[in-house]
Amino acid sequence: xxxxxxxxxxxxxxxxxxxxxxxxxxxxxxxxxxxxxxxxxxxxxxxxxxxxxxxxxxxxxxxxxxxxxxxxxxxxxxxxxxxxxxxxxxxxxxxxxxxxxxxxxxxxxxxxxxxxxxxxxxxxxxxxxxxxxxxxxxxxxxxxxxxxxxxxxxxxxxxxxxxxxxxxxxxxxxxxxxxxxxxxxxxxxxxxxxxxxxxxxxxxxxxxxxxxxxxxxxxxxxxxxxxxxxxxxxxxxxxxxxxxxxxxxxxxxxxxxxxxxxxxxxxxxxxxxxxxxxxxxxxxxxxxxxxxxxxxxxxxxxxxxxxxxxxxxxxxxxxxxxxxxxxxxxxxxxxxxxxxxxxxxxxxxxxxxxxxxxxxxxxxxxxxxxxxxxxxxxxxxxxxxxxxxxxxxxxxxxxxxxxxxxxxxxxxxxxxxxxxxxxxxxxxxxxxxxxxxxxxxxxxxxxxxxxxxxxxxxxxxxxxxxxxxxxxxxxxxxxxxxxxxxxxxxxxxxxxxxxxxxxxxxxxxxxxxxxxxxxxxxxxxxxxxxxxxxxxxxxxxxxxxxxxxxxxxxxxxxxxxxxxxxxxxxxxxxxxxxxxxxxxxxxxxxxxxxxxxxxxxxxxxxxxxxxxxxxxxxxxxxxxxxxxxxxxxxxxxxxxxxxxxxxxxxx
Numbered sequence: 001x002x003x004x005x006x007x008x009x010x011x012x013x014x015x016x017x018x019x020x021x022x023x024x025x026x027x028x029x030x031x032x033x034x035x036x037x038x039x040x041x042x043x044x045x046x047x048x049x050x051x052x053x054x055x056x057x058x059x060x061x062x063x064x065x066x067x068x069x070x071x072x073x074x075x076x077x078x079x080x081x082x083x084x085x086x087x088x089x090x091x092x093x094x095x096x097x098x099x100x101x102x103x104x105x106x107x108x109x110x111x112x113x114x115x116x117x118x119x120x121x122x123x124x125x126x127x128x129x130x131x132x133x134x135x136x137x138x139x140x141x142x143x144x145x146x147x148x149x150x151x152x153x154x155x156x157x158x159x160x161x162x163x164x165x166x167x168x169x170x171x172x173x174x175x176x177x178x179x180x181x182x183x184x185x186x187x188x189x190x191x192x193x194x195x196x197x198x199x200x201x202x203x204x205x206x207x208x209x210x211x212x213x214x215x216x217x218x219x220x221x222x223x224x225x226x227x228x229x230x231x232x233x234x235x236x237x238x239x240x241x242x243x244x245x246x247x248x249x250x251x252x253x254x255x256x257x258x259x260x261x262x263x264x265x266x267x268x269x270x271x272x273x274x275x276x277x278x279x280x281x282x283x284x285x286x287x288x289x290x291x292x293x294x295x296x297x298x299x300x301x302x303x304x305x306x307x308x309x310x311x312x313x314x315x316x317x318x319x320x321x322x323x324x325x326x327x328x329x330x331x332x333x334x335x336x337x338x339x340x341x342x343x344x345x346x347x348x349x350x351x352x353x354x355x356x357x358x359x360x361x362x363x364x365x366x367x368x369x370x371x372x373x374x375x376x377x378x379x380x381x382x383x384x385x386x387x388x389x390x391x392x393x394x395x396x397x398x399x400x401x402x403x404x405x406x407x408x409x410x411x412x413x414x415x416x417x418x419x420x421x422x423x424x425x426x427x428x429x430x431x432x433x434x435x436x437x438x439x440x441x442x443x444x445x446x447x448x449x450x451x452x453x454x455x456x457x458x459x460x461x462x463x464x465x466x467x468x469x470x471x472x473x474x475x476x477x478x479x480x481x482x483x484x485x486x487x488x489x490x491x492x493x494x495x496x497x498x499x500x501x502x503x504x505x506x507x508x509x510x511x512x513x514x515x516x517x518x519x520x521x522x523x524x525x526x527x528x529x530x531x532x533x534x535x536x537x538x539x540x541x542x543x544x545x546x547x548x549x550x551x552x553x554x555x556x557x558x559x560x561x562x563x564x565x566x567x568x569x570x571x572x573x574x575x576x577x578x579x580x581x582x583x584x585x586x587x588x589x590x591x592x593x594x595x596x597x598x599x600x601x602x603x604x605x606x607x608x609x610x611x612x613x614x615x616x617x618x619x620x621x622x623x624x625x626x627x628x629x630x631x632x633x634x635x636x637x638x639x640x641x642x643x644x645x646x647x648x649x650x651x
Contacts, residue, residue, distance in 0.1 A: 040065035056087040060107025062134025065199035086458040088118025093459030098466040109147030120158035124449030128182040137197040160188030168201040185218030222353030237306035246273030247311020253356035276438035295390035314344035324594035397580025424456040424480030426510035454483030492546030542574035
């Protein structure tokens with residue numbers, strides 16, 4: 001079976017710029033000549049040949065030779081960050097937005113260890129990043145020299161691989177291997193540690209290089225027998241659902257996903273990392289599953305008879321209690337990483353392969369066997385009824401402050417789906433996932449697996465650097481914002497006009513919500529303004545860092561201020577939205593609980609756990625089922641959601 005040729009997969013990215021393991025030369029972005037260079041110059045030259053456009057970094061003693069070489073470069077754009085964590089997250093945001101390898105640089109010791117969090121973040125979210133760190137000289141290793149840290153040892157658990165350079169002549173090959181490893185197979189971060197004395201030594205630069213990666217041969221093409229088994233199972237299903245993860249975006253497989261959905265008519269749910277891989281507006285998109293997913297998405301997994309999981313790792317935030325997750329379903333699981341298949345849930349049809357090639361193969365096999373669409377129209381109608389009945393909404397705060405959901409929805413409505421949206425971690429992240437409309441891949445960036453506070457601003461900076469023609473919005477919380485807002489200075493200095501919407505509730509909002517629900521409202525150390533004052537003053541702070549800044553406290557100010565921010569493109573913009581502190585994220589599945597126990601709002605639980613709801617022999621009208629649910633809730637003393645409870649449903 002011929003694999004599709006466009007667009008490229010992660011497994012073909014590095015191969016376009018470096019030699020294959022067989023030694024076949026590839027066309028570099030420029031044709032270098034053989035010449036004697038220092039180790040530092042070798043690093044720069046290799047990055048240039050690999051097509052690197054931008055690097056994020058902060059100089060220090062152990063990388064001074066490298067920065068001397070960067071000084072002479074005319075093709076590499078180096079962006080000086082204010083904190084190494086910012087460099088790592090910026091490289092991640094750059095990679096997520098562009099599909100290229102993100103590159104960051106740090107000095108030895110604390111500079112390198114400041115990269116640990118963003119490397120761990122990139123690792124769990126499978127983002128191609130290469131970190132280049134300085135190290136003390138070879139003779140000083142192990143002596144506790146000034147700013148010495150075993151960064152290879154430290155980062156071993158949170159990188160796909162790492163290298164320490166011990167010979168100057170190895171630099172081009174090792175960096176090429178780092179790029180190849182980062183961008184092929186399951187993408188991830190790779191660290192290259194370069195001692196200072198190696199940076200000063202001289203060697204001949206030769207290109208192309210032959211990669212020395214014995215045993216590293218990721219499987220990208222799925223086995224045809226497994227594809228046949230999968231389509232046969234799908235064709236026989238009555239309640240199928242596509243469970244789509246971030247691997248679809250990593251593989252640039254959105255077009256293939258859309259084609260497969262049109263061919264089969266199967267409803268789709270997209271995880272937090274997959275938002276934008278399938279248009280929110282598509283009638284077969286049932287939303288985001290998981291702890292704060294939509295009722296329709298959660299129900300589609302819980303009541304499915306066949307789950308087709310593509311590029312997803314069955315995160316605990318999606319499965320909840322694994323034993324009760326999709327109890328009636330047979331699973332087809334396709335993933336580049338064979339270690340993920342069967343790790344959480346037993347799988348009937350395992351498929352190892354790149355998501356794009358898997359989806360294309362499934363479609364081709366469907367056509368080849370001339371199979372009809374699964375007979376699932378009643379199943380889709382049922383899910384649509386849940387979508388309508390349990391639509392996302394909110395209550396307006398009783399203290400007169402802004403509803404955070406209304407703010408984020410207004411941003412989405414005004415800015416549109418062509419922009420790139422970044423979020424930190426917590427309530428604002430979930431609201432951004434729920435109330436922004438995502439129609440395209442690589443328009444939603446967030447720290448999904450690690451949940452890293454401080455991610456949004458530097459990631460937005462990296463996305464803006466990689467996509468200068470795009471409008472980039474960071475939707476951040478006041479807690480997250482206080483961790484990495486210094487990178488606004490970096491944005492101002494480097495003409496990166498990101499927009500930052502601070503959802504300011506004066507609290508660590510998600511932690512506060514859990515304290516409210518599970519810890520008797522004991523708000524232990526989650527208030528960020530215990531004296532009633534909002535400190536710091538984000539407007540003044542942002543202005544001091546070269547940004548335009550506004551504060552919004554009234555509903556009628558939301559849209560005009562967003563419009564004003566969009567008109568400013570010569571510097572970053574920060575908008576401080578003062579929102580109610582008691583707003584909570586709904587729907588919700590409590591941690592470790594069954595998805596059957598999802599609450600649409602506090603003490604309001606849909607009763608889709610009855611087989612009667614989806615029994616095709618007994619159900620004549622799906623609306624009757626919904627009415628029956630509401631009647632049963634009322635009989636139990638639970639009040640169904642009113643129009644007020646669903647707040648902005650009609651807005």
